[in-house]
Amino acid sequence: MNKDAQMKATINQKLIETGERERLKELLRAKLIECGWKDQLKAHCKDVIKEKGLEHVTVDDLVAEITPKGRALVPDSVKKELLQRIRTFLAQHASL
Secondary structure, eight states: OOHHHHHHHHHHHHHHHHTHHHHHHHHHHHHHHHTTHHHHHHHHHHHHHHHHOGGGOOHHHHHHHHHHHHHHHSOHHHHHHHHHHHHHHHHHTTTO
């Protein structure tokens, strides 16, 4: 395992052990609902299904179709807040 992958695994393990990973996921979930991201993505899913027809869309097709748009729709403010929380966590656990 290269050094970057090892560091990523160590950080991820620490996030899980401390419960911070779940807190970050909950924060992200709440922020995305608050900014209307969830509703926008739901509407996009409905459009894709309507366009292709329910019988012709699998879950995998839908995921492949909406993932790029879903990522693009995440507001920069949400990304910045999450990144800041991760940086703060890392600073508090600098022994990683």
